[in-house]
Amino acid sequence: MNPTIKDVAKLANTSKSTVSRYLNGSPVKKETEEALKKAIKELNYHRNENARRLVRSKTQTIGIVVDSITNIFYPSIFRGIEEVAKEKGFNCVFYSMTSNKYKESYFQNLFFEGHVDGIIMISFSKRDKQELVEIAEAGFPAVVFGDSAGIPNIISVDVDNYYGIAELVRYLHRIGHEKIAYISGPEDAAATKCRLAGYLETIGQLGLKVNPSWIVTTDWSNEGGYHAMNQLLADGDFTAVVASNDETAIGALRAFQERGYHVPTNFSITGFDDITLASWVYPSLTTVKQPFMQMGMKAATELFRRMEHGEEYPSERHLLKPELIIRDSCRKISEPIATLK
Structure with missing residues (x-):
């Protein structure tokens, strides 16, 4: 029986797809190339006519x-x-x-x-x-x-989710907030773990306390943010909220307003993403912009x-x-509370 690509791959300790790429002229690592040459020679492997027809041309x-x-x-x-x-x-x-x-x-x-x-x-x-x-x-x-x-x-590209949340927590701390709640995202979202770590670790680095009742998990939706905010208001004594995305923050704004609170007079809130609506809601949302x-x-x-x-x-x-975008949804904790006219 004639040797196959599978036989070459096994002897060279690599994958069949790597053998195919090498045979089709694509670059591989030098040590892989040498192992493939040795395996091909040892097995006396020859490509058949059908395999020759599979040589790829560039598609652009x-x-x-x-x-x-x-x-x-x-x-x-x-x-x-x-x-x-x-x-x-x-x-x-x-x-x-x-x-x-x-x-x-x-x-x-x-x-x-x-x-x-x-x-x-x-x-x-x-x-x-x-x-x-x-x-x-x-x-x-x-x-x-x-x-x-x-x-x-594997080559991958992503936003630095940890950094983005850490920037928001540090910003709130700079303007005087020490009691900072957090609305986390869904478990099936890849960014959720990194963003939560950014919150927890930065709170710790700043010497602030983490109150378990100040952390609520929801989906990344307006409705989810609305319900999460109502839960936080029932359970916690805080001055600011970091929402893990803008849609959640906008839903939380609605909950504040329905309960008669004013943002940022009574509470400060931030988002994440900088969606178009973030600059149009009232008050406009402090957030971080994903590039x-x-x-x-x-x-x-x-x-x-x-x-x-x-x-x-x-x-x-x-x-x-991501880039910190400062708008109108946060106030310095030392500022006097404005009187609504």
Whole structure:
């Protein structure tokens, strides 16, 4: 029986996809290349005519795979990706993972079947670790946008969620607040853990106490923020609230207003994201701005570098810092309480 790609991969201690990429002329690590040459020679492996027909030609196209077609942040990310792609003479094609059968590993075939030259996978939900392991081991050019599930050998781009919440807590502390509550996000959101850690650890670093009743978990919605705020008002004695996203903060504002409280006279509140509505609500919302377009540009830049250099290009996690946007929803705790006219 003639040796197969599987036999070569086993002898060279690598994956079948890496063997295919090497045979098709894509760059691989030097030590991998040497191991493959040795295995091919030892097995006397020869590609058949059908395999020769599978040699890929460049498509000048990158695939953008998303987990949702309604996420309000994605258009800014897409603009950043497309700006870099156009400079390189590439087109972008969009694919949706809204069906359960379209797992991330499914989209490896987009590359190996010659539809795209590289893929950017965008999701703000927690990712399946095994899916990302398969992607990392497959060796095709890919960048993960959002959660990297702690996989070290995969390129990923995300906002620094920890830093963003820490900035908000430190800002509130600078203007005199010591009793700071927190509205956390849903467990299935990749950012929730990092944002909560940013709150808890910064509170500790500032020497402030964490009151368990000041931490409420909800979904990232106006309604969720509304109910979370009502719960906090029933349980805690605090002066400020850090909401883990803007929509939650806007819902919390509604709860304050319905109970007759004035923001920021009675309470201060901050959000996270800087959605368009954050500057239009009353009072306008202090928040941190996610650099979505810059994140898209970074993801595309990293993808093209991987496409050019192959596995020699280092796999790193790139975190972009959000920007503190100070508006009207917070007041210095030392300021006298204004009288409503």
